[in-house]
Amino acid sequence: MSRAFIREAEPTEPRCPGCDAPGEQVGPATLKAHLPLADSAALGERAFYCVASGCRTAYFNGWGVSVPADRMTATAYPKDPAGPLCPCFGVTVEEVLADARAGHKERVKDLMERSRGPEARCVERCPDGQPCLPRVLRLFRESFQTP
Numbered sequence: 001m002s003r004a005f006i007r008e009a010e011p012t013e014p015r016c017p018g019c020d021a022p023g024e025q026v027g028p029a030t031l032k033a034h035l036p037l038a039d040s041a042a043l044g045e046r047a048f049y050c051v052a053s054g055c056r057t058a059y060f061n062g063w064g065v066s067v068p069a070d071r072m073t074a075t076a077y078p079k080d081p082a083g084p085l086c087p088c089f090g091v092t093v094e095e096v097l098a099d100a101r102a103g104h105k106e107r108v109k110d111l112m113e114r115s116r117g118p119e120a121r122c123v124e125r126c127p128d129g130q131p132c133l134p135r136v137l138r139l140f141r142e143s144f145q146t147p
């Protein structure tokens with residue numbers, strides 16, 4: 001199936017009703033892991049997650065259903081700036097920044113190893129259903145200082 005066909009079939013991507021940003025598309029596995037059953041059921045099979053930290057909306061779909069972030073069963077960065085950057089391994093922004101500024105690569109290297117194994121369950125554990133490693137690496141690289 002070509003990309004052009006997909007675009008024709010779904011002409012408009014819904015935008016977050018709270019902040020008008022486009023969301024990350026998520027499936028039922030992600031929704032069920034982060035919301036009470038009634039909320040994930042109301043959103044259906046295809047919903048979107050708003051990653052904006054200042055926005056109170058967490059999930060929404062193309063039919064006007066939205067669920068606020070305070071109904072989520074677990075928090076994560078960047079919705080909660082103090083929440084885990086990587087819910088699979090519990091790594092926080094603070095830890096990654098501290099390592100980067102001190103020039104310590106051990107934790108990130110360890111994470112790269114472990115992210116290939118069965119502990120990495122990003123589809124369920126990350127609220128946007130996306131792999132958490134690229135987020136960790138981006139933050140680490142941006143702040144890395146040679147000691």
Ligand SMILES: [Zn+2]
Pocket residue numbers: 016017018019020021050051052055056057
């Ligand atoms: Zn939003």
